[in-house]
Amino acid sequence: MHSEAETFAFIDECKYALDQLFQILDIRLKAIHNLSRSxxxxxxxxxxxxxxxxxxxxxxxxxxxxxxxxxxxxxxxxxxxxxxxxxxxxxxxxxxxLARIGATEESMAVLASAVLQIGKQVLSFRFGGKPNLKNVREVASQLVVEIIWEGRNHTMHWEEANPRRPVVDMLQKLQTSGVKIIQGRNNALAIIAVLNWKSASEAIEDLKSLVIAENT
CATH class of the missing domain: 1.10.287 (Helix Hairpins)
Incomplete structure (x- = not known):
């Protein structure tokens, strides 16, 4: 466990990596968005x-x-x-x-997984283990901490095809809320989308809000 100040410093150290990840992710997002007029x-x-x-x-x-x-x-x-x-x-x-520029869904999912890995590392650095935070935002009928933590676990172990119960529960709640989850696939892109992490600054702002939240 580390103090708020130490964790903010750790987040600052992660900023460059997040910036690079989101810059590449943004290529795919813009390409799809600009595919055609609706x-x-x-x-x-x-x-x-x-x-x-x-x-x-x-x-x-x-x-x-x-x-x-x-x-x-x-x-x-x-x-x-x-x-x-x-x-x-x-x-x-x-x-x-997208495939020609290396922006396939599979390759982008790897980058999104790295974003979630950083998110979990921030929480671990601050709280030691998965925290039980009060007064944090909810997404898809669950606390954002649950999506970050179990989302990372899903993306790191999805190929094992034997997810633990917390991961299954998190994904099921996402599906119930209308998020498209594909069985047997890395759903990291869908997970960072539901977190509304469209840029490094949005992810960092969210993580900093969790750093200062109260752990019960």
């Missing part, structure tokens, strides 16, 4: 284009030119919408692109 986004663009043409451009001296541009853009949006709705190859192409 249908809702395309429909919003269609609405704005139509509204602009009806309210303004049709009265312009260049109305014919604007109308042609408007129709061309609407046609392109319709084709894009059709592609999102019906093209199964779209996701396949993105996954292939």
């Amino acid at each position: 249908l809702a986004e395309i429909e919003q663009i269609e609405y704005l284009l139509t509204d602009n043409f009806v309210e303004q451009d049709q009265w312009s001296v260049n109305a014919n030119s604007y109308y042609i541009q408007y129709m061309d853009r609407m046609k392109a949006l319709a084709e894009e919408k059709q592609g999102i709705a019906t093209e199964p190859e779209r996701q396949k192409r993105v996954l292939e692109m």
Whole structure:
């Protein structure tokens, strides 16, 4: 066990590693996020284009030119919408692109596992073992400490296919709360997502809040 000050210093030492891990994870997150516009986004663009043409451009001296541009853009949006709705190859192409840059789900899960390992190390450094903290946030019907601690245990031992009861309970609660957990896989990405750790600063802020929490 270590003091709050010692643990804050330990977290500061871990900051560089967390920064590097999240920088690489962010490549995949951005690639997936920017894969394509959602249908809702395309429909919003269609609405704005139509509204602009009806309210303004049709009265312009260049109305014919604007109308042609408007129709061309609407046609392109319709084709894009059709592609999102019906093209199964779209996701396949993105996954292939991610594989080319080494950002497969499996490789990213290894990095997410390292994030959870650091999280557990911080808790161990501060409290010695798994703490029973009061007044900490809940995620998916359980305390965040449970997700960090047992999430790390899951990611370190998932290949053994013999999870301990606390790990099983934690994963089941995540599933009950709507989190997609795949049996026989490393679910580290889903776990850091449910923790809402999208960057090193968010993970560090969360861990520092746990450092100062009361252990019963």
